[in-house]
Amino acid sequence: DTAVSQTPKYLVTQMGNDKSIKCEQNLGHDTMYWYKQDSKKFLKIMFSYNNKELIINETVPNRFSPKSPDKAHLNLHINSLELGDSAVYFCASSQAPGRVYEQYFGPGTRLTVT
Amino acid sequence: GDSVTQMEGPVTLSEEAFLTINCTYTATGYPSLFWYVQYPGEGLQLLLKATKADDKGSNKGFEATYRKETTSFHLEKGSVQVSDSAVYFCALSDPGNGNEKLTFGTGTRLTIIP
Numbered sequence: 001d002t003a004v005s006q007t008p009k010y011l012v013t014q015m016g017n018d019k020s021i022k023c024e025q026n027l028g029h030d031t032m033y034w035y036k037q038d039s040k041k042f043l044k045i046m047f048s049y050n051n052k053e054l055i056i057n058e059t060v061p062n063r064f065s066p067k068s069p070d071k072a073h074l075n076l077h078i079n080s081l082e083l084g085d086s087a088v089y090f091c092a093s094s095q096a097p098g099r100v101y102e103q104y105f106g107p108g109t110r111l112t113v114t
Numbered sequence: 115g116d117s118v119t120q121m122e123g124p125v126t127l128s129e130e131a132f133l134t135i136n137c138t139y140t141a142t143g144y145p146s147l148f149w150y151v152q153y154p155g156e157g158l159q160l161l162l163k164a165t166k167a168d169d170k171g172s173n174k175g176f177e178a179t180y181r182k183e184t185t186s187f188h189l190e191k192g193s194v195q196v197s198d199s200a201v202y203f204c205a206l207s208d209p210g211n212g213n214e215k216l217t218f219g220t221g222t223r224l225t226i227i228p
């Protein structure tokens with residue numbers, strides 16, 4: 001059983017399109033995250049939700065809109081895709097927010113914008 | 115702001131060699147420190163952590179000691195195996211930044227040659 005799953009695994013699309021990435025966790029966790037990993041493997045947090053409420057919103061273009069329909073799901077919608085959005089996007093979850101709780105990562109979604 | 119600096123990769127070693135991957139940090143508060151590992155095609159997994167000065171985290175033969183005086187958390191393993199080939203990320207979580215988010219280093223790619 002996959003703890004944190006993401007779909008799709010690969011996403012190739014053209015500039016200007018709108019796309020969504022879905023994330024689901026079956027760990028019963030309250031907190032979920034989105035991270036972006038660029039081509040140099042640099043990993044940076046984008047958003048975090050706790051019990052469906054946004055708690056972390058880093059400096060991310062407003063073309064990126066996370067949505068949490070319930071505690072087990074955190075989706076990422078991206079409008080008007082740009083070349084610079086090409087990256088691997090990781091979803092993660094933890095039992096609660098805060099450093100004492102281990103984060104469990106999904107396998108990633110590789111987004112390529114052409 | 116918080117930051118994590120890791121040694122530049124890639125690192126290539128022969129099997130059974132000794133491994134050190136350097137990590138230093140800056141933080142406004144008293145952070146917890148982590149090492150995450152990313153195997154090819156997978157998401158990140160927590161390898162080990164330390165929450166206070168002089169704590170030693172250990173797992174799977176890897177060790178790292180929280181050194182407050184040198185603001186360091188170097189990863190070591192006495193005898194590496196081919197299966198240790200992966201990208202290793204040092205990270206911190208700082209209560210001084212208000213939300214205890216994880217801040218990652220740039221990652222160090224390790225390749226072990228039989």
